[in-house]
Amino acid sequence: xxxxxxxxxxxxxxxxxxxxxxxxxxxxxxxxxxxxxxxxxxxxxxxxxxxxxxxxxxxxxxxxxxxxxxxxxxxxxxxxxxxxxxxxxxxxxxxxxxxxxxxxxxxxxxxxxxxxxxxxxxxxxxxxxxxxxxxxxxxxxxxxxxxxxxxxxxxxxxxxxxxxxxxxxxxxxxxxxxxxxxxxxxxxxxxxxxxxxxxxxxxxxxxxxxxxxxxxxxxxxxxxxxxxxxxxxxxxxxxxxxxxxxxxxxxxxxxxxxxxxxxxxxxxxxxxxxxxxxxxxxxxxxxxxxxxxxxxxxxxxxxxxxxxxxxxxxxxxxxxxxxxxxxxxxxxxxxxxxxxxxxx
Numbered sequence: 567x568x569x570x571x572x573x574x575x576x577x578x579x580x581x582x583x584x585x586x587x588x589x590x591x592x593x594x595x596x597x598x599x600x601x602x603x604x605x606x607x608x609x610x611x612x613x614x615x616x617x618x619x620x621x622x623x624x625x626x627x628x629x630x631x632x633x634x635x636x637x638x639x640x641x642x643x644x645x646x647x648x649x650x651x652x653x654x655x656x657x658x659x660x661x662x663x664x665x666x667x668x669x670x671x672x673x674x675x676x677x678x679x680x681x682x683x684x685x686x687x688x689x690x691x692x693x694x695x696x697x698x699x700x701x702x703x704x705x706x707x708x709x710x711x712x713x714x715x716x717x718x719x720x721x722x723x724x725x726x727x728x729x730x731x732x733x734x735x736x737x738x739x740x741x742x743x744x745x746x747x748x749x750x751x752x753x754x755x756x757x758x759x760x761x762x763x764x765x766x767x768x769x770x771x772x773x774x775x776x777x778x779x780x781x782x783x784x785x786x787x788x789x790x791x792x793x794x795x796x797x798x799x800x801x802x803x804x805x806x807x808x809x810x811x812x813x814x815x816x817x818x819x820x821x822x823x824x825x826x827x828x829x830x831x832x833x834x835x836x837x838x839x840x841x842x843x844x845x846x847x848x849x850x851x852x853x854x855x856x857x858x859x860x861x862x863x864x865x866x867x868x869x870x871x872x873x874x875x876x877x878x879x880x881x882x883x884x885x886x887x888x889x890x891x892x893x894x895x896x897x898x899x900x901x902x903x904x905x906x907x908x909x910x
Contacts, residue, residue, distance in 0.1 A: 567609025568886060570867050573791030575739050575766045577649055577691060581861060582883050583612040583795060585872035590630030591620035592819065592874045598634040599641070604876055606647060608883050614769070614795065614870050616653035616696055617681050618660055625662040629684050636686035645687055651795075652681050653696035653743060653769075657717070668719045669699045671727040678736055693737040694769055695724065697744040704744035706828040708910060721749070722756050729762040741767035741795070747782035750792055765792060767867065772796035774805055774841050774856050775834050775909040777902065784865045793867035796860050800871075801829040801909065805856040807842035810835070817874070833908035837901055844897045850888070857885035859898060 568581040584605045589598040602613070619631035632652065639645050654677040657667040664673055682688060697704055699719050701711045731737045740763050742753065750768060757764045768787075772779045772794060779794060787793050800806060808815050809830070819826060829838075845855040860869045873879035890898075 569611075572739075572766050572793060572867055574764055577739060577766070579612040579649055579868050580610045581868055581886060582610050583614050583651075583868040583870040584610050584879075585797065585870040586613065586615045586631050586635060587619045587621040588819070588872055588874055589615075589620055589634045590627050591622070592817075595634045595637065597874075598631075599638045600876060601873065601879055602635070602638045603642070604879060605883070606644065608880075610883065611647065612649045612651065612868055614651045614797075615685075616655070616694075617663065617677055617684075618653070618655045618696060623660055628660070628663060629680070632681055632684035636684050640686045649691045650685065650687065651692035651694060651741070652685070652690055653694040654678070654681075656695065656697045656699055668717060669695060669724040669727075670719045671723065671730070674724065674727040675731065678731055682736065689735060690737045692739050692741050692767065693728065693731070694741040694743045694767070695728075695745075698742075698749055699724065702744075702746050702749070703910075706910060721752050722760065725753060725756050725762050726760070732763045739763075739766045741765055741769060743769035743797075745770065745783075747786055750783065750786050750790075754790055754792070767795050768792050769795040769797055769870070771798045772860060772863075772866070773799050773801045774859060774898065774902070775801045775829055775837060776907055778907050778910045779865070784863075787865035794863075794865050795868050795870055796863075796866050797870045799857055799860040799869050800853055801834075801838075801856075802826050803853075804829040804834070804838055805841060806853040807838065810839055810842065819874070829909045831909055833905050837905035837908050840901045840905070841898070844894065844901065848891070848894050848897075850894070851881065854881065854885040854888055855890065855894065857882060858888040858890050859895075861886060862890060 569578045571578050615631050620627050656669050728740045753765045770779050842852040845852040871882040
């Protein structure tokens with residue numbers, strides 16, 4: 567396993583992070599524990615979850631993912647061997663979690679207490695804002711939404727509440743997710759101006775079909791040290807090639823849940839076909855090539871992989887052993903030039 571120190575922190579995170587949003591939906595508690603055991607044995611120390619999980623989100627299952635991780639931590643006694651990352655949900659989409667999902671002091675403090683209880687721990691290593699209070703381009707949306715918003719909750723309010731929790735020892739570090747260059751730089755400016763905790767990471771989608779992080783945010787990662795925890799590196803499994811030609815394998819996420827259409831645009835399917843053919847022409851597994859590309863980017867601190875089986879998990883972790891040749895990288899650049907960000 568490779569490890570990397572997140573800038574402006576003391577967190578030495580594994581290059582591969584175990585994503586857990588299938589725990590409680592596609593994976594049972596026993597499955598979850600087996601994945602956690604296997605990942606830890608292979609050197610993975612970063613575990614990512616969220617109060618909203620599992621996905622797709624529902625009132626019936628909300629919090630189950632954290633609860634499964636908590637029961638594993640309690641049973642295994644290995645809390646000190648993992649870096650635990652979770653997230654607070656923002657307004658819109660999940661009003662059943664709290665009556666008002668605003669990212670203000672009261673709700674953030676309540677969210678932390680609830681997550682600590684489910685996770686059966688007294689601290690969270692990395693606490694992330696899952697998506698902003700304001701409307702922005704995330705979850706596949708394009709074109710900036712010019713809306714007048716008067717929520718009464720500012721970025722400073724959110725950061726101040728998180729700062730309180732850092733001082734109380736309930737969270738160690740703060741990160742953001744589904745954020746924009748404006749949002750990241752605003753958080754950094756507010757932290758410096760008001761002597762508050764500094765964000766140390768950003769968790770956004772990044773894969774061969776969606777390299778939008780490279781426009782603006784990668785430069786911030788370079789100069790400000792806010793590095794990427796890349797989610798959806800396989801584009802919901804599309805980059806494995808298993809859905810090409812309209813195939814819908816039994817038990818696969820996008821077979822079970824039709825709502826996951828983000829990576830199935832016409833241009834996305836054409837690009838996926840070419841990436842799969844490129845991998846096979848060079849004797850590579852398409853999924854491992856896609857993961858190896860993400861692993862190789864200098865702004866990526868950790869690659870968040872998700873799996874429903876131990877075989878998938880092993881293959882995903884083994885992508886760390888693959889160094890892409892110049893010919894493969896040139897082929898990737900050629901496809902990306904002809905199909906630029908087909909699935910943002």
